[in-house]
């Protein structure tokens with residue numbers, strides 16, 4: 001197999017490198033690859049997937065690991081996201097249970113919950129200060145089907161041994177300090193958290209470098225070639241020869257590996273941060289992170305310096321400028337703030353940024369390998385913080401122990417290739433969202 005890298009455009013907020021996280025954290029010294037080097041394992045992508053996989057591989061005793069990152073650690077979705085470390089996947093468990101059966105739903109949910117534990121326990125064990133706070137509330141806007149939807153979701157969570165707490169409209173309003181009547185209820189997860197993803201990644205990078213992992217930043221993989229006994233990775237100023245390669249580029253990998261680009265559509269997502277809000281103003285008094293289960297699919301939380309961080313997606317992939325153009329995105333987020341938290345409508349929006357999310361047709365992640373030498377994972381569909389860690393752990397075991405699959409429920413999920421390697425993203429996303437709305441109403 002031999003392929004070349006086609007890059008994304010770098011002219012909008014989805015790729016621009018300024019955001020709240022970058023401003024409030026500091027990367028350590030960066031090294032680029034110069035010359036030709038040999039490693040046992042090469043990882044392409046310096047986000048949560050790449051660094052978590054390297055960590056779990058190193059924990060297993062694997063030596064000679066290299067990470068190649070085209071910009072800097074955390075440049076992709078991992079250093080741009082909402083910072084919500086929450087269990088589950090993009091799909092409600094009741095829907096997974098209906099499609100794949102209760103046992104599979106339990107396996108997948110348990111894996112995702114383990115992913116959450118892995119993030120939090122890694123930060124704690126390595127002493128990474130990354131502003132961790134506990135509590136996650138998944139809320140639902142008033143619809144004809146809201147109460148039934150919540151009830152069925154809670155019942156399924158109980159059946160799979162992961163009970164969560166149901167909240168009515170008053171509870172939700174008290175927890176959030178939001179506009180009255182905005183939400184009909186929600187589900188509270190004690191084992192959900194939020195954090196500063198880039199502080200976490202920079203801390204993890206320091207740990208890896210200290211433990212002998214080579215991290216090459218400003219080093220794009222522009223081409224790779226599979227040979228009889230190894231794989232050669234070409235970069236602008238040198239090459240890496242490795243026995244195994246793991247692709248962790250997710251939605252920023254472009255068409256470097258064409259069959260991976262057929263597994264997902266790119267959805268744009270944008271975030272804003274406000275100036276710090278005065279303590280006396282009642283905003284998110286419970287300090288949980290929040291995401292909307294239905295409706296506008298907004299997510300939001302407070303940062304440690306008391307800013308509101310709020311984001312959402314261009315979920316149907318139309319409007320070419322939407323979520324690319326800073327001023328337009330700012331206006332959209334301002335409108336959301338005005339209706340959600342009118343008490344802070346005059347707060348200045350100080351940061352606007354965004355990123356791409358790779359969404360698979362079934363909203364579940366993909367993982368696998370070719371020949372037990374080329375491994376890949378991604379398609380987290382907006383729930384990547386937990387999934388990068390559980391996938392990273394499973395792939396680390398597969399690579400180290402020399403098997404092709406992860407021997408987990410993730411291997412059983414079928415992913416059918418999409419047409420058009422990205423050219424039809426907007427249309428496919430629109431069709432997908434329409435189908436999703438129908439499925440949601442069915443239950």
Ligand SMILES: Cc1cc2nc3c(=O)[nH]c(=O)nc-3n(C[C@H](O)[C@H](O)[C@H](O)COP(=O)(O)OP(=O)(O)OC[C@H]3O[C@@H](n4cnc5c(N)ncnc54)[C@H](O)[C@@H]3O)c2cc1C
Nearest residue numbers: 045047048049070076077078081082084221249355384385
């Ligand atoms: C705005 C936004 C908000 C989100 N909010 C949340 C949230 O609150 N909770 C949650 O669970 N998930 C969230 N997500 C999703 C989550 O951030 C991602 O699923 C996760 O970060 C993916 O991690 P990754 O390491 O696989 O990919 P990325 O973080 O995208 O990293 C991939 C890296 O690979 C590099 N790369 C690509 N190609 C090459 C190449 N050829 N050579 C070298 N390097 C290359 C890129 O530069 C990039 O740094 C959000 C995503 C976005 C965009």
